[in-house]
Amino acid sequence: MRILIVEDDPDLSRQLSEALKDQGYAVDVAADGEEGHFLGDTEPYDAVVLDLGLPLIDGVSVLQKWRSDGKTFPVIILTARDQWSEKVSGFDAGADDYLTKPFHTEELLARLRALVRRAAGHSTDTIEVGDLLVDNRAARAFVDGSPIKLTSHEFRLISYLAMHKGRVISRTELVEHIYDQDFDRDSNTIEVFVGRLRRKIGTDRIETVRGLGYRLVNPAETKAK
Amino acid sequence: MKRSAVSQSLVMRLVRSATLWALPILIFTAVALTWFYRSSTYRIFDDPMVSAVTSLIAAANVPASGDLSQLNLDREPTDPRYLQALSGRYWLIGTLANDGTVSSVKTSRSLYGETFKLNPRYAAQLRQNRGEEIAVSSTGPDGEPLRVIARLVTLPNAAQPVVIMAAIDSRPASQAVRRFAFLASTLMVLLSAGLVTAVFTQVRLGLKPLFELRDTVADVREGRTTRVDGQYPPEIQPLATELNFLIDHNRDVVERARTHVGNLAHALKTPLAVLVNESESRKSGRDAEFSNIVERQTTAMRSQVDHHLRRARAAARGQAIGVSTDVEPVLSALARTLPRIFRSKDIDLTATIMPALAFRGEKQDLEEMAGNLMDNACKWTRSRVKVTAVPNPDDETSFIITVEDDGPGLDAADYATALKRGARLDEATPGTGFGLAIVDDLARAYKGSVKLSRSDLGGLCVTLILPMITARSQSIT
Numbered sequence: 001m002r003i004l005i006v007e008d009d010p011d012l013s014r015q016l017s018e019a020l021k022d023q024g025y026a027v028d029v030a031a032d033g034e035e036g037h038f039l040g041d042t043e044p045y046d047a048v049v050l051d052l053g054l055p056l057i058d059g060v061s062v063l064q065k066w067r068s069d070g071k072t073f074p075v076i077i078l079t080a081r082d083q084w085s086e087k088v089s090g091f092d093a094g095a096d097d098y099l100t101k102p103f104h105t106e107e108l109l110a111r112l113r114a115l116v117r118r119a120a121g122h123s124t125d126t127i128e129v130g131d132l133l134v135d136n137r138a139a140r141a142f143v144d145g146s147p148i149k150l151t152s153h154e155f156r157l158i159s160y161l162a163m164h165k166g167r168v169i170s171r172t173e174l175v176e177h178i179y180d181q182d183f184d185r186d187s188n189t190i191e192v193f194v195g196r197l198r199r200k201i202g203t204d205r206i207e208t209v210r211g212l213g214y215r216l217v218n219p220a221e222t223k224a225k
Numbered sequence: 226m227k228r229s230a231v232s233q234s235l236v237m238r239l240v241r242s243a244t245l246w247a248l249p250i251l252i253f254t255a256v257a258l259t260w261f262y263r264s265s266t267y268r269i270f271d272d273p274m275v276s277a278v279t280s281l282i283a284a285a286n287v288p289a290s291g292d293l294s295q296l297n298l299d300r301e302p303t304d305p306r307y308l309q310a311l312s313g314r315y316w317l318i319g320t321l322a323n324d325g326t327v328s329s330v331k332t333s334r335s336l337y338g339e340t341f342k343l344n345p346r347y348a349a350q351l352r353q354n355r356g357e358e359i360a361v362s363s364t365g366p367d368g369e370p371l372r373v374i375a376r377l378v379t380l381p382n383a384a385q386p387v388v389i390m391a392a393i394d395s396r397p398a399s400q401a402v403r404r405f406a407f408l409a410s411t412l413m414v415l416l417s418a419g420l421v422t423a424v425f426t427q428v429r430l431g432l433k434p435l436f437e438l439r440d441t442v443a444d445v446r447e448g449r450t451t452r453v454d455g456q457y458p459p460e461i462q463p464l465a466t467e468l469n470f471l472i473d474h475n476r477d478v479v480e481r482a483r484t485h486v487g488n489l490a491h492a493l494k495t496p497l498a499v500l501v502n503e504s505e506s507r508k509s510g511r512d513a514e515f516s517n518i519v520e521r522q523t524t525a526m527r528s529q530v531d532h533h534l535r536r537a538r539a540a541a542r543g544q545a546i547g548v549s550t551d552v553e554p555v556l557s558a559l560a561r562t563l564p565r566i567f568r569s570k571d572i573d574l575t576a577t578i579m580p581a582l583a584f585r586g587e588k589q590d591l592e593e594m595a596g597n598l599m600d601n602a603c604k605w606t607r608s609r610v611k612v613t614a615v616p617n618p619d620d621e622t623s624f625i626i627t628v629e630d631d632g633p634g635l636d637a638a639d640y641a642t643a644l645k646r647g648a649r650l651d652e653a654t655p656g657t658g659f660g661l662a663i664v665d666d667l668a669r670a671y672k673g674s675v676k677l678s679r680s681d682l683g684g685l686c687v688t689l690i691l692p693m694i695t696a697r698s699q700s701i702t
Contacts, residue, residue: 101495
C-alpha cells in the first residue's frame, strides 16, 4: 500500500511518515499544495493524507483538482479548524474522512486502514486467503495460525496481493504500490521478493500468470479444481 | 420618554412651528373682519335715526313762554312704524335729569306712553357733547335692546336743553354681525385646518428621503439588506455614503477578528499535534515519564486553546451589524456531510427545510448549533435521523429546528443534566461531552432556546428555537 502525505509542517510530516512506514506502508511526502497535487496526479496512491492549510495551493483546491481529474483514491483531510463549514467544504470537495488537529497517530492509522480496505471492498483489517491470514492492523501475516517473519517490503507485497486477492496484479502495479518514489525501482526486484515470499508462505500460494503478473490464491481451492 | 420622542419628531416640529405663526394671524384676521363689518353695518343702520333726530329738531317749536310742555311739532317723522304700538321704532323729546332719567315731553305713538332710561354714563356723555349725536344702547318698552341716537340741544325760546332721541330695535343688526362673525370664524378654522394639512403633507413629502434612509438603516440593522443602497438628495447622500463605509468597516473588523481567531487555532494546533504524536511514540521505554508529562501538558494546552477560541468567538458574536444567514443552505450542507462522516453506520438522514428562512445571526453559530445537534443524533441513532426547519407557529419572529433520532434517547430526568456544561451522560460514545451544552449556550446568546423531548422515532428529539429575519413591518412616522 502506498500513501501520500501532504503536510507543510516538517515535524508532523516526519512523524506521520514514520508511523505509516512502521505499519507497512510505502510513503511519499509533499510539503506544499503544488507538489502534493502533482504527486497525486501522477502516482497511483492507495490513500492520501491531506492537510487543508497548505502553502501555494490550499488543500480543498488540491482535492477538487484531483477529483475533477477523475482520481478516486480515498483522501483523509487534516484540519486545525474544527468548524462545520470546513468539514462541509472538505467533504464536498471529495474527502472520505477528516481528522481535527491535534490527533493521536493511532486514530489516523485506524481511519486510514478503514479507508484503504473499504476502497478495496474489504470489511475488516484482516484478510484470509485459505489458511493464510494477513493482519493489516498489526502489519503481520500468519499461515495456519503461526506468524511468518517478513521484511517490510515483503509485507507490503503480501498485503497488496491479499487486498486484491483473486485478481492478477502486474509487476508494474506492484512496483508502483509497494515502493515510494525515491526507491530505485527495478521490476526484477519484484521477482526476488516474490521468490522469497514463496519460500516463506508456500510456493503454490502465489500464482504466476505468464505475461500478466501474479495472483494470490488459496492452494486448497486450486487443487480441488 | 414617549412625550419627548413625539416633540422631537421633525414632522411635528415643523408642523408645530407653522401652526404657531399661522394661528394668531388667522385669529386676528377673523376679529378684524368682524369689526369692520360691524361698524359698516351700524353706519347704515343708524342713518334713518340720525335723519329722524335732525327732522325732529327742525320741526320742534317752543312757545315764546318757554314752557316746554307746550312744545309742538310742525310735522312728525313719517315712518308709519312710529305710529304702531311697540313697533321697535321710537322717538322721544324730553328733559334730562342729572341721574339720567328722561322726563318725556313728546314721544312717538309707538312708545305708548313709556319712556326709556339712559345710563348715567351716557347722560354725562350727552352733556359733555352738547349738540352732537351720540349712539347709545338702551332697553325698550317691550324689554327689547335698543340702539338710540341722542342729541342734547337747546331749542329757541327754551329755558333748558332737551334731549331728542330716535331709537330702533338693535336685534336685527346684532344678529347680522353675529352671523358674520360666526361665518368668518368658521372660514378661518377651515383655512387653518387646510393649512396644517398642507404643511404636514409638504413636510412628509420633503422629508421622504430621510424616512427612506431611516427604513433602510433599520433593514440593515435587522439583516434584511446589507447596504444602504439607492439615490438620496445631495443633502443626505453623504450620510448614506458614510453609513455604507461604517457598515463595511464594521464587517471588516468583525471578519478580521474571526480570521485572526482561526489563524491562531491553525498556528497552535499543528505544533500540538506534533507534540502529541511525539509523546505517543515514546510511551514505551526510557522516555515513558517524559512522554506522560508532555501528554498531560499538551492536553492542558489544547483545552486552553479551545477555551480561549470559544471566548474570542463569543466576543465577536453579535458585533457585526445586521447579519443574516439563510437556513436552508447551512442545514442542507450539514445533512449531506454528516452521513459521510458516519459512513460506517449507514444513516438515513432526511431533512425537511422550509425555503427562505433566515436566521438573525452568524452563519458559523448556526452551523455550530445545528451541526452539534445533528452530530449528536448521528452518534446515537440506529439508522434514522430526521431534521426539520419551519417558522415558529406561535411567534412570527422565530423559527424552529428539530433534530430527531431513533436511538436510545434520554430519560426525562436527565434532560436538565444534558444541557449543563461538562455533562457527559455516556462515556461510550466519543465526543467533547458538552455538545448539547454548547448548543444551549449559543441559543441563549441569541435569546433562543433548546428543549429536549422524546421523538416519535423512539430516540431524542431536540427542539431549537432561534430568532428569524422577518419582513419589514409597516413603519409609522
